[in-house]
Amino acid sequence: MRNTTDVVTGLLTIAFSALGAWGIVLTGEPSEASVVEPTSFTKAIVAGLFILGCVQTWMGFTTKRKISYWPNRAAMKKIIYTAALFFCYASLTVALSDLLKNTGILWLADNVAFWIATFAFLVSALLVGGRRKPLEIVLVSAFVPTVIVFTFSRFFLITLP
């Protein structure tokens, strides 16, 4: 294997085309007789993906360039942590919001879950990012959700999670 990234990209594309084919199989019969059935467009796309996936894999095997897209392990670790934190942030917002809504206390249901989850996410993300001054971390983490809640929810009347 001469270019791992290209080979993996090609194989993932082939895998995705297989997933697409499975989606087509799961799709039921069209409700009406039509000139072009609903999955005809998808079939062409999946076939195209499969062909391009094969070409990409073949090119990965034949190209001599060795490219590293993740040059720094420490940075990559931090990115994985940040991505994981972002997922936890989304999940915490959803869970906390449901929990506080179920208490029936009006002021608790009003953006408090979003504020807490955002504060928790920012504290963790800033620490992962290498910020070390406690006052700076707390101030930024409290300031950002407060501004968002005020601007979006109060001023622009946008519903927050």
Next chain:
Amino acid sequence: MDIVLSAIATALSPACLLANGVGVALGIIFGALPGLTAAMGVALIMPLTFNMPTVEAFSALLGMYCGAVYGGSITAILVGTPGTVAAAATMLEGPGLTARGESKKALDMATIASFIGGTFSCIMLIILSPLLAKAATAFGAQDYFAVAIFGMAVVASLASSSAIKGGIAALLGLYISTIGTDPIYGDLRNTFDIPQLFSGLPLVPVLVGLFAVGQILVTMEQAFVKNSQSSINVEISRKGLSLKDLTSNAYNFLRSSIIGTVVGIIPATGVGTASYIAYSTARSASKTPELYGKGVLEGIAATESSNNAVTGGALIPLLTLGVPGDIVVAIMLGALMIQGLVPGPLLFTEHPDVVYGIFTALGVSNILMLVMGLMAVRPLAKVLLVPTTILMPAVLTLCIVGGYAVNNSTFDLYIVFAFGILGYLMAKINMPASPLLLSMILSPIAETNFRRALVISDGDYSVFVTSPISLGVLLVTLGVIVRTVLVEIRTRRKLAEAEEQFVSDSVQ
């Protein structure tokens, strides 16, 4: 005429001016900060516009767009890092001028050139759009299909150094757009029996994930690699631009503005392409091409007037055909749809108030950009001092807000996350995200019109080649694809030869 005047009055109302001003200011900040892009800015500001009247919403979005395209030049000139792709060519000249103590001159030139380019394209938008909309009423389903396919082919071939990766991204976008309900008969397809997918993948969370979360992760990684915020000097010199600098570039402004507008009109191209074409044209036309790359104002005048001229040009195919001219305008297409409007020739007859309101808002955005650029560039440049490790997590929180705001669905938050990871991985393997999004947006146009044309022609595929418009556009599309494949093969062959040469030299 009354409708036009009332639309202009609406766009000049205090609420619209405020929205426009906030959009421009935020846009300049987004453009100036490396890692924050115009697409990300428009995607994130979009939720704020949901409750606004259409013209007010577009005042904010267009302000953000113009501001961000211009804002990239600030970083390119002062720091030597392009704030956005649009300013990549500006970076070739900006740092040289800054090093000579002429940063204010360079920034003023960027501001005025951006204003001239933006205003020129706005005038072209006003002149050409109604004409094209009139012509577009003659377009049949097969012609719309051909234009959409052309847009996808162009973006897939231009967006990446690898046409294969561009093609894969475009096909992924096409597949994703087919998830949900069939647009002709309403049958469910590719939903994997997941109820949340029955209405398809929502556009806004997808684009917030791809263009905001993915880009933020890439930027954070770069900041982690540097390990600390490198010291940035944002000091701006005193000496500004002279009248002679402007008059000597009059033809350069005009030529670059025309290039930008034309590139903007071609579906799926963008600011980066326009600024490089304008830059190389200015260089070849220059009496002193040897000075290019060392800090010449002509270069900045060319790149900045052309990239801002794309803004108006890109709106022409969007408003008249419903086909976006570039990726930011593609996001705006989503905003138009959320406002309940369908772009195309009918928009001009059914909602002229909105159309002329948008035209006026674009003109106002350019004026506000000029004023802020000339008067407030010093304080705006200070934003570059905010450390990336603080700024990016804060922007990530906005992604949660933006992803949730359209449908108020918690499932959308997971879509934001999933597409954020996809966007990051795509960036890491040099696979462009723009073909994916553009295909997602163009796919319903392509599929609906493809199938409609076949229904009308009773299943006769020759309908696509018997219409002269469709045939012409499909032939051009074929030409784009063939050229891309040939270029790719030639590049790979040259690369292989160079590697073999390198190996044989190393052995010797």
